Amino acid sequence: MKIVQFSVLRPIAMSMVIFFLIILGSVSVKNMSIDLFPELTFPTAVVTATYDGASPTEVENLLAQPIEGAMGTIPNIEKVSSVSQNGGALVLVQFNWGTDMDFATLKMREQIDAVRDVLPDGVQTPKVLRFNPSDLPIMQLAVTDTKGNIENAKEVAQKEVKTAVDRLDGIASTSIEGGPEQEVQLITNPQKLLSYGITLKNLQEIIGSENIDLPGGNVEDDQETLPIRITGKFGSLNDLEMLPIPTRKGTVLLNDLVEIEQKEQRENGLSYLNGKDAVGLSILKQSGTNTVQVAKNIHNEIEKLKEELPSNIKIQTIFDQSMFINQSISAVSSNMIVGSLLAAFVLFLFLRNFRSTMIISLAIPLSIMTTFIFMYFSNQTLNLLTLGGLALGVGMMVDNAIVILENIYRLRQEGEGKKDAAIKGTNQVGQAIIASTLTSVVVFLPIIFVDGLAAQLFKPLALVVSYSQFAALFTALIIVPLLSSLILKLKEKEKKSVFDKFNNRYKALLSASLKHPKKTVGVVIVLFLLSFAGVPFIGTEFLPSQDQSYLSIEAELSPGSTVEKTYRKVKEINEKIRPVEEIANTYVTIGGSSSFSMGGRNSNNEANYSVLLTDIENRSRTDLEIAEDIRQKLKSIPNADITVSSGTSGFSANPISLKISGPNLETLRSLSDQTINLISKVDGIREPKANYEEGNPEVSISVNRDKAAQYGIGNASVAQTVSDATKGLVATKLSGDVGEELDVRLLVDEKYISSTEELENLTIQTQVGTSIPLKAVASISRDTGPSQITRSDRVREITVNADILNRDLGTITKDIEKTLKENLPLPNDQYKVTFGGQNEQMNDAFYKLSLALALAVxxxxxxxxxxxxxxxxxxxxxxxxxxxxxxxILGLLITNEPLGVGSLVGILILTGIVVNNAIVLIDYLKQLREEGYDAKEAILLAGPTRLRPIMMTALTSVLGLLPLMFGIGEGTEIQRPMAIVIIFGLTVSTFITLIFIPTLYYMFEQRRIKKKEKTG
Structure with missing residues (x-):
């Protein structure tokens, strides 16, 4: 302990060290990134492959199965699943946690290259993409025009807002949705084109070849070598109109051959803010950048824009992740400050000495600053969990300092000088507090060996708590003795305090316990056994839901519904949710591109709401309660499948996810329908839904191969002609006035493709140059198209997902298991029903954390x-x-909190700190025994002597965590279970340490003495 002596005898040198720590800690905080959660890395990648026109069954056989087989040979694969839809497949590859995803995706691309030759012709090279949570938007904006001119709002969003945001540091991309998308449309009459002997494909090639600038070599002129450039790009719409087109009847201007106009695209998504036309912008940040700083820069830029833009243009924030981050960080920080003040109050209450309280109170900020230094150099960010770790550690930070100061204070009362008392007092308990710190930190060592989502979330918390304990140890061993030797002063006359009376009562209780040791031990054992009776009443969960003041509503109409029909349904939804007072803004998108748009599939039958709620302090209901209210209001809307979800963490799966697997798709659908009906009756289940989709109504064209062969055409020719007519062909792009480019699209006049009768007369160019109607080689009928086929580990699968309300996950899962076991007969052993989602994540986390807990002990x-x-x-x-x-058990029952991952981490922390008080007590007891005291005398002396530091450390830890236990403010839900477990566990542990441990020690000593007497 020479360093303690150095600290006390060299106060100026140590003061410089303290000053340096404060400066370095402040710089570290300023330069640390702020985020909601630690940056997560999911061991997941996807392969996307498209095959236009192929049915899901064909896609499954020709794309999904070969790719699945190729992926299955890669090392560290945990699971391979796929979704086969009309026109394409998505293969999801999940690796074991800890896999190097850069190397894994490289191996995936190599395997794709290996199977490329066995994939059908016409299949584009499959793409490999990694799943990254940072790919989700950090902010969504809506641009509106109070004059109702949505075209103007779209132009402002594209030219002003997007341009301004994209140039900011940390921005990865900005995408625009909603509003009219302009293009130049060339509307054609098939019969007219036929009379000129020209096709859409001919026009596309001619227009595309003319709208280019080409280099033409160099020319010598006036002793200069000048490059030649042939300019042919269209400068305006007039250039396009006057383009000469060679036909069998001679050259014809394009304007005379087709109808040219600039207008909105045929199919385009719509978006609305609070029922009015709006244009949305989704903003993604670059990985590793500071979310709060990036969002702040965006807001500053938007404020500048608002000053420059016309007053009729409004830019509103729909969703801002940084807002919840700031509120959550602020709440946790406030709780940490309140906890620190409560801890300081406890110190003053016990010590009744302002200078002693000031010495301990200074230990908290110094320890926090030192912790920030550790965090910065280990690349940790300021987030809910790292700050939660600090909040958990605030009360424990002063434990070591209290033990040392209390011992120094006692020696000063016994007449020791300031410096001697500081050095001797620290040396007496130094070894004990080092051991206490090591036990508090060593419990986190097993988390290093735990993988999975829970480990990624709580490893940073474990690191921060460990850092805070080492920082607190440094402060206790170095700073507290230094300050004690300088400013600690005893009162001339100390009055008896309430604590003295409490000490006397404790001594009497301890003496009574030693007289009846078996009864004392028996009472504790009975209480321990009785506590097991409360276990069945405690539920289980994965992670608690977080109120982020955000809801989402998804409305799906029958397949094939138009945008206009979906919009009418949106208006009904708007009327129903308008009375909900807690809603601040509603932003809805209709149609547009789908999240899985293989084969040109659109989502015109879907509407997606982003509902922003008022702040938590301005409403009396939680987001879950509001979501349930909206859910009940929307139940009466017919012909729409509507789901309402609260804004949870975003990285956990569905609460209930039942995977039904087997070979036959129709049987799986029947089982999934039965499953939905059965679990709907389980209390707490909300909105059960299968992940398969009913077939889309479609027009089926069946080509007569014999007839088609006579004309020298095949299926591919027919498919290309129909696709060109219905989708159109982008021939080129036309440059606008300010740099934007408009698609030039060739389209068949809608009246020629508006019905199956008209479609039958669509002309097809034959190999010999003649044209025939489609009905000459094909039959056309209305049909129901295929839906999708999902596979998991090469077996077909349908998943039934559901939300839960007002009941814990574990209890609902047990009820579902019982219901399905009794009421869902499976055809044979090939069909299975298994739980996935949060239940799977919870069981995995519980198993791994239980092993970590055992190793920690x-x-x-x-x-x-x-x-x-x-x-x-x-x-x-x-x-x-x-x-x-x-x-x-008592704490979880009183607070009605389920046992979850947070609770288990709390138990892990508790394992390390509950032994600290006993270490301090037994260490002193051991010293007294070595000095010659008998067992009873040593106990009656050690117990009251160590009562004050034990009570002080327990109370500071408990009171420091009280704000977190009460869940004051946003973002504290994830730390609340940890705080509950530690507070109630530590409280009981304190009484066990003070009464049970000394009594047990006494019993063992009595038995040892008797045994010695018998053998001696």
Missing amino acids: VLVYMVMAAQFESFFHPFLIMFSVPLTFIGI
């Missing part, structure tokens, strides 16, 4: 054995660990 025992150089004393102290079960 062993490590704590090993640390204490090394400290005491004895197996007996650590064995005695370890009794305080299982008996905390009494407090844990």
Whole structure:
């Protein structure tokens, strides 16, 4: 302990160290990135492949199965699943946690190249994409025009807002949705084109070849070498209109051959803000950048824009992740400050000495600053979990300092000088607090070996708590003795305090316990056994839901519904949710591109709402309660499948996810329908829905191969002609006035493709140059198209997902298991029903954290054995660990909190800190025994002597966590279970340490003495 002596005897040098730590800590905080959660890396990648015109069955056989087979040979694969839809497949590859995803995706691309030759002709090279949570928007904006001119709003969004945002640091991309998309349309009459002997494909090639600038070599002129450029790009719409087109009747201007006009695209998504036309912008940040800073820069830029834009243009924020981050960080920080103040109050209450309280209170900010330095150099960010770790550690930060200061204070009362008391007092308990710190930190070592989502979330918290404990140890060993030697002053006359009376009562209770040790131990054991009766009443969950003041509503109409029909349904929804007072803004998108747009599939039958709620402090209901209210209001809307979801963490799966697997798709659909009906009756289940889609109504064209062969055409020719007529062909792009480019699209006049009768007369160019109607080689009928085929580990699968309300995940899962076992007969062993989603994540996390907890107990025992150089004393102290079960169960029952990942992490932390008080007590007890005291005398002296530091450390830890337990403010839901477990577990542990452990020690000593007498 020479460093303690150096600290006390060299105050100026140590003051410089303190000043340096404060400066370095402040710089570290300023330069740390701020985010909602630690940056997560999911071991997941996807392969997308398109095959236009292929049915889901064909896609499954020709694309999904070969790609699945190729992916299955890659190392560290956990699961391969696929979705086959009309026109394409998506193969999802999940790797084991900890896999190097850069190397894994490289291997995936190599395997794709290996199977490329077995894929059908016409299939584009499959793409490999990694799943990254940072690919989700950090902010969504809506641009509106109060005059109702949506075209103007779209132009402002594209030319002003997007341009301004894209140039900011940290922006990855900005996408625009909604509003009219302009293009130049060339409307053709098939009969007219036929009379001129020209096709859409001919026109596309001619227009595309004319709208280019080409280099033409160099020319010598006036002793200069000048490059030649042939300019042919269209400068205006007039250039396009006057383009000469060679036909069998001679050259004809394009304007005379087709109808040319600039107008909106035929199919385009719509978006509305609070029922009015709007244009949306989704903004993604670059990976690793500071979310809060990026969002702040965006807001500053938008404010500048608002000053420059006309007053009729309004830019509103729909969703801002940084807002929730700031509110959550602020709430956790406030709770941390309140906890610190409560801890300081406890110190003053016990010590009744302002200078002593000031010394301990200074330990908190110094420890926090030192922790920030550790965090910065280990590349940690300021987020809910790292700050939550600091908040958890605030009360524990002063534990070591309290023990040392209390011992110094006691020596000063016994007459020791300032410096001697500081050095001697620290040396007496120094080894004990080092052991206490090691037990608090060593419990986190097993988390290094845990993988999965829970580990990614809580490893940073474990690191921060460990950092805070080492920082607190440094402060206790160096700073507290220094300050004590300088400013600690005793009162001339100390009055008896309430604590003295409490000390006397404790001494009497301890004496009574020693008189009846078996009864005392028996009472504790009975309480421990009784606590098991509360286990069935405690539910389980994965992670608690977080109120982010955000809801989402999804409305799906029957397949094939038009945008206009979906919009009418949106108006009904708007009327129903208008009375909900907590809604601040509603933003809805209709149609547009789908998240899975293989084969040109659109989502015109879908509407997606983003509902922004008022702040938590301005409403009395939670987001879950508001979501349920909206859900009930929308139940009466017919002919629409509507789901309402609260804004949860975003990285956890569906609460209920049942995977039904087997070979036959129709059987799976029947089983999934039965499953939905059965689980709908389970209390707490909301909106069960299968992930398969009913077939889309479609027009089926069946080509007569014999007739088609006579004309020298095949299926591909027919498909290309029909596709060109219905979708159109983009021939080129026309440059606008300010740099934007408009698609020049060739289209067949809608009246020629508006019905199956008209479609039958669509002309097809034959190999010999003649044209025939489509009906000459094909039959046309209305039909129901295929839906989708989902596979998991090469077996077909349908998933039934559901939300839950007012009940915990574990209890609902048990009810579902019982219901399905009794009422859902499976055809044979090939069909299985398994749980996925949060239940799968929860079970995986519980198993791994339970193993970590068991290993932590062993490590704590090993640390204490090394400290005491004895197996007996650590064995005695370890009794305080299982008996905390009494407090844990009591706390979870009182607060009605389910056991989740947060609770398990809290138990892990508790394992390391519940032994600290016993270590301090047994260490002093051991010293007294070595000085010659008998067991009873040593206990009656050690207990009251160590009562004050034990009570002080317990109370500071408990009161420091109270704000988190009450969940004050946004973003505290994830730390609340940890706080509950630690508060109640530590409270019970304190009484166990003060009464049970000394009594148990006494019993063991009595037995040892009797045994010695018999053998002696």
